Amino acid sequence: MFFVAGLSLHARSLPLRVVTTMSYLKYVAEQVGGDHVSVVALANPRQDPHYVTPTPRMNQIAYNADLFIEHGLNLDLWAKNVLDASGNPKIQPGSSGHLVATINVPVKELPTEVSRSWGDIHPQGNPHCWLDPFNIRIIAENVERRLIAVDPSNADAFARNYRAFIDRLDAAMFGEDLLKSVGPKAGDILTRKTRNDELIPWLQARHLTGRLGGWLAKAERLQGMPVITYHKTYVYFSERFGLNVIAELEDKPGIPPPPQRRDAVVEAARSSGVRVILNDNFYSREAADYVASKSDARVLLTYIDVGASPEVDTYEHLITYLVENILQAGR
Template identity: 25%
Template sequence: MYRLLVLLLLPLSMFAELKIAVTYPYIGALVKEIAKDNANTYVLAKGNWDPHFVVPRPSLIAKVRRAEGLIINGGELEIGWLPPLIRRASNSRIAKGTSGYLDLSVYIEFLEKPTRLDRADGDVHPQGNPHYHLDPNNILILANVIREFLISLDAENKTAYDKNFQTFKNMWSLKIKEWDEKMKDKKGMKVVQYHNNLAYFNKAYSLNNIGTIEPLPGIPPSSRHTLELINTMKTQKPSAILHDVYHSTKTAQFISSKTGVPIVIMPHDIESLDEIEDLVSLFDYLTSAIK
């Protein structure tokens, strides 16, 4: 009886797991690494969707409404779909500017920052390239930011978050060395992409992106741009056309048939292909895909 009474008097928060909504699977995986059983993670976008264009379905509103913390990629990657979800969820705990809101992009040095202010031409990267999580070195920065965020929401479990972060950091640092070794002989390799998803991956491993099938980020291929790209590729002879999983490969196949350059599918997030189950398998795959 006494025990029961003690249990009843303990604050509810001691038993409750944190409810964290995140926009993409890679963020969810990081939260799981650092929080383990101390958080329930709700991932809003599926890994095989175009991260720029997510349909804000009602089931996603419920996830945002329940959340005690919201972690986003930022850099305007979610600009087309997250703001209406947040508005309709009307959850003050995760409002922008509150302690429950974390924009990871704030902690990252962006590539392709705009050189002019007016980019009203449909470009979906108006602040620079937001696909920074595909540099494995950035993953460590994000893991640490998420550790601090979880501690700020749940200081009681600081020891666990610190310990889990350290375990992850040790494992990830070894993997970074392994991936560096695997990619060593790819330095300077020329590639083409559909969309510049791999800007940070390419920089990390010194791959040289010589063009994209999209004329501008988010703008579908045009015949004029495609023909120009084919000419560029005939002169520069890139090794591969790196392609995401969610755009049609029709134009890439046409370009490949004209140039002989093979298409290589490059997953951008966990679950974008069946075999990509976690962050390690994502980078294992990416660092093995280019031959």
């Protein structure tokens, strides 16, 4: 009995084995879980997260997991095949060991009806919500709550790690100077004001506009910048940082643009003075190069997941990379 109890105690002292579908989720889980988690992401961050082929290795990793975190919103539908093949009852939907990370995230572009003739339309709305840092706040809270549910003995550590991560995100978004000027709960206050389109008037009334820093200060030069994107990847990012998406090269999601679509986008680029075409690294750049060759736009190949290149090794670096590279390309 003593030997068995000792094994049980030792097992509880081991890090939780967490499996995520995407690398940005791995990063969030590591920030919140700290030393109490060991995290593996299944999808290659340079790969289109819509189209991942499950492998026996993925199934084995999931078999050993204590917690499985998927993005949801029909982005990583392939996760179901991994869960089914894992044979692990702890991580099945409905169990405490399974989390859809995007619950409670305000979703955009919810379709009123769905038809396969429209291409790969997402019935639960546009899934690319992680490119808005405010949504990462929600996702991190979801992860914190689920880690506590699975491992309540480390609840205090998870809560501290979560708060430290949110504080870093707030500093990156608003700048340390503004946070100090606003005082307690500054990040929560400023996030709410920004989401409600009240930030600038609120800052002006308190003579704090000059203290705004971080991503939002850099992104002031992005306000209204006309861009073209290959896919509807930047809906959330554009709303947060002020880009004006004139058109997508894809006429129907998941279907390469036909010649007539390319020509229509060329006209849109010319008439709107587009200087930048955002092309995710895993999409062919053929159509984007065609539009660029017939307009004043240039193609910017972009990474959208943590770890897709050395320069985007953290979530904070990913957003910095996008803001700064779009600014540079648009000059």
